[in-house]
Amino acid sequence: MSKTVKIGKSEVTSTPLGLGTNAVGGYNLFPNLNDEDGLNIVKTGIENGITLLDTAYVYGLGHSEELVGQAIKDFDRHQLVIATKGAHDFSSGEQVIRNDPKFITQQVDDSLKRLGTDYIDIYYLHFPDHDTPKAEAVGALQRLREQGKIRAIGVSNFSLDQIKEANADGYVDVVEDEFSLLHQDRGADMLPYLKENNISFVPYFPLASGLLTGKYQRDIAFPEDDIRSQIADFQEPRYGKILTAVDAVRPIAEAHDATVAQTVLAWYIKNPLISVVIPGAKKPEQVAANVKALNVELSDEEFKQIDDAFADFKQIKSGKSLKDPD
Numbered sequence: 001m002s003k004t005v006k007i008g009k010s011e012v013t014s015t016p017l018g019l020g021t022n023a024v025g026g027y028n029l030f031p032n033l034n035d036e037d038g039l040n041i042v043k044t045g046i047e048n049g050i051t052l053l054d055t056a057y058v059y060g061l062g063h064s065e066e067l068v069g070q071a072i073k074d075f076d077r078h079q080l081v082i083a084t085k086g087a088h089d090f091s092s093g094e095q096v097i098r099n100d101p102k103f104i105t106q107q108v109d110d111s112l113k114r115l116g117t118d119y120i121d122i123y124y125l126h127f128p129d130h131d132t133p134k135a136e137a138v139g140a141l142q143r144l145r146e147q148g149k150i151r152a153i154g155v156s157n158f159s160l161d162q163i164k165e166a167n168a169d170g171y172v173d174v175v176e177d178e179f180s181l182l183h184q185d186r187g188a189d190m191l192p193y194l195k196e197n198n199i200s201f202v203p204y205f206p207l208a209s210g211l212l213t214g215k216y217q218r219d220i221a222f223p224e225d226d227i228r229s230q231i232a233d234f235q236e237p238r239y240g241k242i243l244t245a246v247d248a249v250r251p252i253a254e255a256h257d258a259t260v261a262q263t264v265l266a267w268y269i270k271n272p273l274i275s276v277v278i279p280g281a282k283k284p285e286q287v288a289a290n291v292k293a294l295n296v297e298l299s300d301e302e303f304k305q306i307d308d309a310f311a312d313f314k315q316i317k318s319g320k321s322l323k324d325p326d
């Protein structure tokens with residue numbers, strides 16, 4: 001695990017593969033996962049060399065952050081990169097998205113307490129709100145950086161125009177947004193701007209929630225109450241197209257004695273527009289397996305073969321898998 005990436009213009013560095021922890025303590029997203037499994041997922045990741053842990057207040061309304069904080073106690077904090085996000089305010093009983101300086105400043109203090117740490121390596125505005133000028137919200141984060149509470153500034157789920165506004169003073173280090181081999185349309189306008197402005201990119205849903213691991217078969221039917229029965233990726237004819245593209249990865253995976261998931265993750269790691277890929281996991285074995293993607297070195301030709309297999313997904317306007325909160 002030799003390669004290291006720098007986050008934007010900050011001093012934060014990470015291995016190019018981290019761990020997404022929305023399933024760790026995220027009882028509001030994945031009700032079937034218990035805390036012990038969540039802790040094991042994080043610890044297994046760190047034991048296998050992962051340094052960057054991606055969490056957020058809204059994953060379990062603080063509980064994911066608490067579990068991440070608990071898990072890291074057994075490790076050297078300074079070797080780890082803790083990324084968290086805030087913007088959700090439930091104090092009125094309803095979900096309100098807020099980026100105003102007063103709220104965000106309090107959010108950072110609350111996250112520090114839950115994580116049991118005195119600094120956060122990357123803090124993201126999780127979603128844009130309707131009212132706060134973006135540069136004002138980022139200005140509040142810059143003050144927190146000057147106080148040593150955060151080390152790098154991120155925005156997530158911002159459109160290109162909103163990113164430009166947020167980066168008016170050049171303070172934004174990193175953007176996190178949905179992007180995968182199956183959802184490349186959003187990145188098309190955003191990624192060149194990020195590269196030109198030395199802003200790192202962290203794609204979420206890199207495995208398209210498991211679809212890109214190669215574990216799904218044709219002729220699959222989901223019961224109506226299964227969320228996958230509503231996700232566009234699992235509906236024909238798109239689903240069949242996706243499985244055909246995934247099949248093109250299999251021989252490349254075999255040539256590296258790797259799994260499809262590891263080979264797909266290796267594609268993100270080799271992609272010069274991508275900084276850190278953060279696959280999530282629901283089992284410790286999945287994290288342990290995914291870390292091995294760092295040992296899969298794709299040739300330029302193999303990178304292109306995978307790129308070509310998914311080329312159609314650059315054109316298709318697929319939108320985001322989940323609706324943004326209002």
Ligand code: NAP
Binds near residue numbers: 215289
């Ligand atoms: P993902 O990385 O695309 O997919 C992860 C899922 O794929 C796992 O939960 C697991 O689900 C399956 N999987 C993972 N490794 C596997 C393996 N080796 N073999 C077979 N199946 C495997 O989706 P995600 O976890 O939802 O997203 C990644 C991270 O992005 C999140 O954890 C979160 O930190 C971040 N995120 C950020 C935002 C944002 O708004 N900024 C939004 C969403 C997510 P099953 O076992 O159920 O198949």
